[in-house]
Amino acid sequence: MCEHHPTLPPAAAPEPHSALGRRALLGLLGASVVGGLGGCAVPGATAPGPEASSGLSAGPGQPTLSVLTVDGLDSTVPNDLRRPGRRPKRTYVSDFRLPPVQGGMAPVLTRVLTKQPVVFLTIDDGVTKIPRMAQLLDEYDYPASLFLTRNFVQNDPGFFKQFEAQGSLVENHTVSHNVNMSRQLSYGQQLAEIAGMQDYAQQQFGRRPTLFRPPGGDYSNAMRQAVAAAGMKAIVTWEAKANAGRMDYQYGNSLRPGDIVLMHFRPEFAADLAAFREAQLSAGLDVVLLENFLGVA
Numbered sequence: 001m002c003e004h005h006p007t008l009p010p011a012a013a014p015e016p017h018s019a020l021g022r023r024a025l026l027g028l029l030g031a032s033v034v035g036g037l038g039g040c041a042v043p044g045a046t047a048p049g050p051e052a053s054s055g056l057s058a059g060p061g062q063p064t065l066s067v068l069t070v071d072g073l074d075s076t077v078p079n080d081l082r083r084p085g086r087r088p089k090r091t092y093v094s095d096f097r098l099p100p101v102q103g104g105m106a107p108v109l110t111r112v113l114t115k116q117p118v119v120f121l122t123i124d125d126g127v128t129k130i131p132r133m134a135q136l137l138d139e140y141d142y143p144a145s146l147f148l149t150r151n152f153v154q155n156d157p158g159f160f161k162q163f164e165a166q167g168s169l170v171e172n173h174t175v176s177h178n179v180n181m182s183r184q185l186s187y188g189q190q191l192a193e194i195a196g197m198q199d200y201a202q203q204q205f206g207r208r209p210t211l212f213r214p215p216g217g218d219y220s221n222a223m224r225q226a227v228a229a230a231g232m233k234a235i236v237t238w239e240a241k242a243n244a245g246r247m248d249y250q251y252g253n254s255l256r257p258g259d260i261v262l263m264h265f266r267p268e269f270a271a272d273l274a275a276f277r278e279a280q281l282s283a284g285l286d287v288v289l290l291e292n293f294l295g296v297a
């Protein structure tokens, strides 16, 4: 397994309660075959594209195929494995190689160019904290990248630890959420906004974020340098969002493989998540953790 193509672990299944359940689970695990291990992309000289471009090119590797057969599962598994959204997940081998920091600047990712049927959920800010939010993500079994702002979450960081326990990760969305930071703040001030959240995340969640999302989405070369200087791997924006109970697309009218979807911790979280779920299911995509697919978890 090459280091930049980690295999996403299948979701943990609840303990079966009967011998039949155990046999069914063993059968399921026996059918879990990850194919395409030889399909790791050859590291290439992929350079970050111009800032105006949408998305970065994947390396010149072949798409890889991953297989986890779950056919017939519904008739053999105990009821507690058949909760909505709780089916065993397929395993995907990433066919995308995140470009490295070049010229001191972190790459910018607006979507992931992949042939795998995957989509990535990202949830920002952290102002609104309602217990039902964690329950919904758990019911749907959605891992998400949480781009949190220190000043929005520091009154209750424990709220977000629940999401981490479910498989989500906390990423960096600055200390104070200045949507004009790329235009108004000096390099040093931007670095302070970014590094301050790195330290806070480390202290509260035990991990230094690897991904950065600019408040409002605007970025600059100075910001790309500050993100790299703070030790992170990429700036992550989006081309699709779930907002006010509906999906908005910058391109087309449905989700595409590799889309990075923006949501927020807002009062309309349930409606937004329902809109996302409908789009995700109708597009035939699985929700996987962006950090795992990029190899930066």
Ligand SMILES: [Zn+2]
Residues within 6 Å of the ligand: 124, 125, 173, 177, 214, 215, 216
């Ligand atoms: Zn934000």
